[in-house]
Amino acid sequence: MGKDFTSALRPAIVMTILFAALLGLAYPLAITGIGQAIFPVQANGSLVVENGKVVGSTVVGQAFTSDRYFQTRPSAAGQGYDGLASSGSNLGPTSQALIDRVKGDVEKRRAEGVSGALPADLVTASGSGLDPDLSPQAALAQVERVARVRGLPAARVRALVAAQVEQPLLGVLGEPRINILSLNRALDRLR
Amino acid sequence: MTIQGWFLILAFTGILLLLAKPVGMWLHAIYEGRRTPLHVVLGPVERGFYKLAGIDPTAEQGWRRYAVHMLLFNIVLMLFTYAVLRLQGVLPFNPQGLGAVGGHLSFNTAISFTTNTNWQSYGGESTMSNLSQMLGLTIHNFLSAATGIALAFALFRGFARHHSPEKGPATIGNFWADVTRITLYLLLPACVAIAIFYIASGVPQTLAGAIDVSTLEGAKQSILLGPVASQEAIKMLGTNGGGFFNANSAHPFENPTALTNFVQMLSIFVIGAGLSWTFGKAVGNTRQGWAILAAMMVLFLVGTGIAYWAEAAGNPNLHALGVPGGNMEGKEVRFGIAASALYSVVTTAASCGAVNAMHDSFTALGGMIPLFNMQLGEVVVGGVGAGIYGFLLFAILAVFVAGLMVGRTPEYVGKKIEAREVKLAVLAIAVLPLVILGFTSLSSVMDAGLAGPLNKGPHGFSEILYAFTSGVANNGSAFAGLTANTPYYNALLGIAMWLGRFFIIVPMLAIAGSLAAKKYTPAGAGSFPTTGGLWVGLLVGIILILGGLTFLPGLALGPIADHLAMIRGQLS
Numbered sequence: 001m002g003k004d005f006t007s008a009l010r011p012a013i014v015m016t017i018l019f020a021a022l023l024g025l026a027y028p029l030a031i032t033g034i035g036q037a038i039f040p041v042q043a044n045g046s047l048v049v050e051n052g053k054v055v056g057s058t059v060v061g062q063a064f065t066s067d068r069y070f071q072t073r074p075s076a077a078g079q080g081y082d083g084l085a086s087s088g089s090n091l092g093p094t095s096q097a098l099i100d101r102v103k104g105d106v107e108k109r110r111a112e113g114v115s116g117a118l119p120a121d122l123v124t125a126s127g128s129g130l131d132p133d134l135s136p137q138a139a140l141a142q143v144e145r146v147a148r149v150r151g152l153p154a155a156r157v158r159a160l161v162a163a164q165v166e167q168p169l170l171g172v173l174g175e176p177r178i179n180i181l182s183l184n185r186a187l188d189r190l191r
Numbered sequence: 192m193t194i195q196g197w198f199l200i201l202a203f204t205g206i207l208l209l210l211a212k213p214v215g216m217w218l219h220a221i222y223e224g225r226r227t228p229l230h231v232v233l234g235p236v237e238r239g240f241y242k243l244a245g246i247d248p249t250a251e252q253g254w255r256r257y258a259v260h261m262l263l264f265n266i267v268l269m270l271f272t273y274a275v276l277r278l279q280g281v282l283p284f285n286p287q288g289l290g291a292v293g294g295h296l297s298f299n300t301a302i303s304f305t306t307n308t309n310w311q312s313y314g315g316e317s318t319m320s321n322l323s324q325m326l327g328l329t330i331h332n333f334l335s336a337a338t339g340i341a342l343a344f345a346l347f348r349g350f351a352r353h354h355s356p357e358k359g360p361a362t363i364g365n366f367w368a369d370v371t372r373i374t375l376y377l378l379l380p381a382c383v384a385i386a387i388f389y390i391a392s393g394v395p396q397t398l399a400g401a402i403d404v405s406t407l408e409g410a411k412q413s414i415l416l417g418p419v420a421s422q423e424a425i426k427m428l429g430t431n432g433g434g435f436f437n438a439n440s441a442h443p444f445e446n447p448t449a450l451t452n453f454v455q456m457l458s459i460f461v462i463g464a465g466l467s468w469t470f471g472k473a474v475g476n477t478r479q480g481w482a483i484l485a486a487m488m489v490l491f492l493v494g495t496g497i498a499y500w501a502e503a504a505g506n507p508n509l510h511a512l513g514v515p516g517g518n519m520e521g522k523e524v525r526f527g528i529a530a531s532a533l534y535s536v537v538t539t540a541a542s543c544g545a546v547n548a549m550h551d552s553f554t555a556l557g558g559m560i561p562l563f564n565m566q567l568g569e570v571v572v573g574g575v576g577a578g579i580y581g582f583l584l585f586a587i588l589a590v591f592v593a594g595l596m597v598g599r600t601p602e603y604v605g606k607k608i609e610a611r612e613v614k615l616a617v618l619a620i621a622v623l624p625l626v627i628l629g630f631t632s633l634s635s636v637m638d639a640g641l642a643g644p645l646n647k648g649p650h651g652f653s654e655i656l657y658a659f660t661s662g663v664a665n666n667g668s669a670f671a672g673l674t675a676n677t678p679y680y681n682a683l684l685g686i687a688m689w690l691g692r693f694f695i696i697v698p699m700l701a702i703a704g705s706l707a708a709k710k711y712t713p714a715g716a717g718s719f720p721t722t723g724g725l726w727v728g729l730l731v732g733i734i735l736i737l738g739g740l741t742f743l744p745g746l747a748l749g750p751i752a753d754h755l756a757m758i759r760g761q762l763s
Contacts (some may be wrong), residue, residue: 010750011367012263014244019374022236023333024326028421031386035420039711040705043396045416047404050353054404057414059393061441067407071522077421077438082416084316084401085606086438088521088549090672093506096762098552099704106512119520120326120509127441127531127548133524148320159609171196174449175527184407 020039056181061132062168067149070134070142070161073121074105077129087123101125112145133177136165152190160186192503194421196529200495203456203533204488210461211484215468219737221372223345233375251362251437252703257345258697260366261338261554261595268334269305273297273458275327277320285320286400287415299681304331305690307339307574309426309544309667310684312676316415316436321398324435329422333378334370336429338464339576340377341369342696343466347473348579349703350604353504353711360708363700377462378428385424386457393447401670419444427458430574432544432667440534440547441523452547453528458646459543465571466579478722483582486730491540491569494560499532503555507758521552532557539564542574544667551646551654551670555757556669559750562657565664567738574665580699584616585731587702589726589733590719599719605711612702619698623663624741626690630659630683631745639679647673648763649756653749658684664693 035043046059056062063081064072078085091098091175105123119137139161147154164183204688220227228235239249252260252717275293279285292300296312303310309332313319330592345363352361356696379531390396401413423445426432432439439448446455464484471480517528524533531548538545539561550558562572586603587737591613596602601608634640636657643658657670662684669675720726756763 004256005263007256007699008260008263011244011246011260012267014597015240015246015264015367015371017278018240018243020271020326020330021450023374023379024330024696028325028418029419032382032418034387035390039242039390042393043390044399044418045395045397045402045414045761046393047402047414054323054402056404056412059447060414062404062412063410064408066408068464077313081412082273083404083412085314086316088435088438088441088552090551090670091520091644091655092551092558092670092672092753093508093518093520093554093757094648094650094762095646097513099508099762102509102514103512103542106514116513117516120505120514120516121524123514124509124518124520124522126194127525127546128436128438128522128523130438130443131523131525132238132443133526133589136522147218148576161360168195169449172202173453174525174530177524181407 018111058179058181059132061130062181064180064184066154067145069187070139070146070180071101073125073131074101074125075129075133078109078161083130085129086130088127088129109141113140132181134180136161136176137176139178139183146187156190157187192499193529193701194502196499199531200499200531202531203453204492206324207457207460208484209266210457211468212237212265212467214293215463215472215480217377218365218462218465218469219472221376222347222473223373224368227443229376230382239373241367245366245368247363248368250365252365253362254345254700254707257363257366258700261342261695261696263329264366265305265338266369268331269301270728272327272331273301274279276300277586279320279323282320282322284322284325285396286398287320289320292323294310295681296676299408299685300444302487302688303667304328304349304431304433305335306688307335307429307431307542307577308670308692309431310662311433311437311687312681312684313447313668315434321417325418325421328433329425330423331434332422332429332431333374334743335374336378336425336431336575337370339461339574340367340466341576342699343576343579344369345700346703347470349706351473351475352707354708363703363707368723378425381428382421382424385454386420388454389420389423389451391486394420394423394451395444396676397484398734408654410535415637421502426545427455427543430463430541430543434545436641441549443725446547449530452526455545456537457532457540459545460572461535462575463578465542466576469670476604476722478577479604482726483579483586483724486727487582489727489731490567490734491536493570494540495533495536495566496558498536498557499529501554502528504534504554506554507763508760511760512597517703518554518557521549523548535561536564538668540571540573542569542570542577542665544661546668549671550657551672555750555754556559558653559746560607562653562718562750563638563742563746564664566619566623566627567653567734569613570734570738577665578665583696585734586730587612587616588620589730590619592730592733594718597719600717602712602718603721605673605713606706607712610713611620614700615702615705619695622690622694626663627659627689628741628745630687631656634659634683637679642677643673643680644645644673645674651738653753656745656749659687662687665691690757
């Protein structure tokens, strides 16, 4: 056993250093170089720039709480959509805190005049707290309010929502969804 | 449940089975040390490493030497990462200006990544600099995976090589050659390709830190970037699971589309599935490998079906509020119910632990499946290497039990299974229940343990049980409501992860050594056939009974009690 141990010392230390250089520095830095060269937009966070200002990322969600916009899902990331503190609520199915929170959101939607079954994603927190999407149903449930606040015909807003739906890849992979930043930017352009 | 959801599950399974043979063949070439097309580029790197480290790759090792070299390498790697984390504040590539990682957290994290667990007591974005992510953590994602595969190779050689009259007992390979070849000819090139695909799909890869954004509503948002894609690629392929961000693969930057999600699930399983084929090839009968994969797929599809059903059925307490349908708490819209349920089963069947939805917020039974998968020892495909060697421990017990039941000679792929192998297999398998149940019980009565859970009632108990299960099984996923970044949990989980990794590996290597010292026993009329449907059924039974039964009382106190409360509307 003693000889097994002493014969392992040099390889263990040298291989740690060599692999650290290869896998911990050369590999990620090479990928960074390749990414920055071929896909600079995605590699830098798919940022959306408007009038020279960064207004968000197409990949990561941002908070929309105003009645003028399509509102995002509840978020447990920091105070909501905190890009430095991604998190789900981690509340379990029998949690009083979960049910109280959902009840509050349901009542808010009912006060806006939404009747019938509420889309689940509209009143539940996502896994990351940074979900960029809503289901088409959750967006449609907000059409009346947005149209009313903005003084737009509901039919035009509804058509805008329909145009923003991303269908599953090849019809099967993923869920129908709407990127809320993209939808709300289109909404701002609507006159 | 929808037709589209089931189509996803079956398409995933089908593609996985199609990939098993080609990946298995590639692994077999590495197992035998054959030349691959990649040797033109990477061959000099391999030889250079051996030269600098003073390694003779042709020097065969017995099981003791293989074990000691493996252990010492892992200990040095762990100390290296501990040092990187403790010195984070003075090291470069730290755009957010983060300070040193605390002592007990560094201890926990260094063990976590060394053991292929990747349990995250830390929130990635608020704790780890870019250098720590790359140099401290990414290297373990490669090397803990390579170690796992190397150990599987060692066990394969125990079955495939025989005592010979001239040379005596057979050896089980050279640890350094195995680890180096697996890293250079499999993990690294595959990760380069996958990382570039991830970047194209929207995963960031930069050395910059956070970007300040003024949102459409005029608020400020900081969006953290970093070298995410390079880590993401090996995080899945090596069944590591430690995310760049706190929310792991639920975070849109780690997993931006349904396609990246699909590729991630395949990456988690593909090497494990391939290794089943490699095992069959190594012992001279690929049907032996397919039989193992068949048993794995039975357990996988049953688990997936239950988890998908439970999540699609949803939470009656939300239904009562006028929110019908499946459970979307903790899930992302782009994945929905089916892809989230499937991912949760894949990540816990394998020893990955990446999550694309928060398991803590699953329905009671939906969350029980990931828990149970880990308690079975993660042998349903399993972690890279660890899955197949864990599975072979059950196979040894299965032939033993079969021998007792029908009076056949216990033999498996040409080797007589005798008392020593069975004892060692039981020793390895007993680690899981002993440590999981021991530490969970302790934490359920200690104040420091009870301070952890976020949720109250049975679900809080589930959080503790899940944590130790995940730790000992080297999974790394969590019922993340548990506040685990405390001295108590960091220390106890660190110990649990170490026991769960190396206290299984050492008896397993001893079995490899013991088998390699045996003569080849050709299958005769008295041998129990280990390729057909009967064998697959026996394997599934042994895994469920020996692996699962021990945990039923614990499951009754946690998820099952939680389920009963859920359907009765009892909140806590």
